[in-house]
Amino acid sequence: MLEAYVEVMGNIAFGVVCENEAVCASNFGIDEADVLQSFQRMFSLGAMQVATKPSSFAEKAVNEVRNVYEGKGVSQSVPLNLTRFAPYTQRVLRAVSRVPVGYVVSYGGVAQAVGGGARAVGNAMATNCFAPLVPCHRVVTSSLGLGGYGGAGNCGGLRVKFEFLKREKRGYSQPKDVSTEGGLMRVFPVEFVLTKLEKSAIWKHI
């Protein structure tokens, strides 16, 4: 039986779905109903039980979701259960979760590391059930545009993605390579994206 748990902090709600000490899904939204609704689109109603009193693991997982949301980074201490995804999608998600706070990667950059094409990577992001644990908000277009955001859950929108990136500013100025199971992956300081967006002034309309 899957355990769903949602914690509301002020005007934002964080939620996880857990099973056997692993996270099967995570999300955030405007309130508890919002988050639960997104979970119900991923799992059948009968397979999931909403916990009023969370297991210690669920509590820890929700904490992690909140940390990432607040821009504090990923400790990568909670295991993810990716088995309900296609093998290629799993590779993409694992590669993306290696992008450090303060950096972004392009769809094509991920594709280069895990194989396949940029478009396929975008598809994998769109089905990502682990927002923001798998930081799909750090994946942008090769021209340093935002790309898209908000596939599986209710929490979508480029505005949200933009806010994420602003919180994750760390003042880096040089690109670097991170290693993935497929090979090296080039990541860029999030500032590259932000300065370009602010210059183009398009972000004001998001």
Next chain:
DNA sequence: TGCAAACCATAAC
């Protein structure tokens, strides 16, 4: 800039 064609893994049929 803007547009069109190539790209690639999935899900649905």
Next chain:
DNA sequence: GTTATGGTTTGCA
């Protein structure tokens, strides 16, 4: 099998 569908990319006018 085949088709439709994207959170893209690249080249060319």
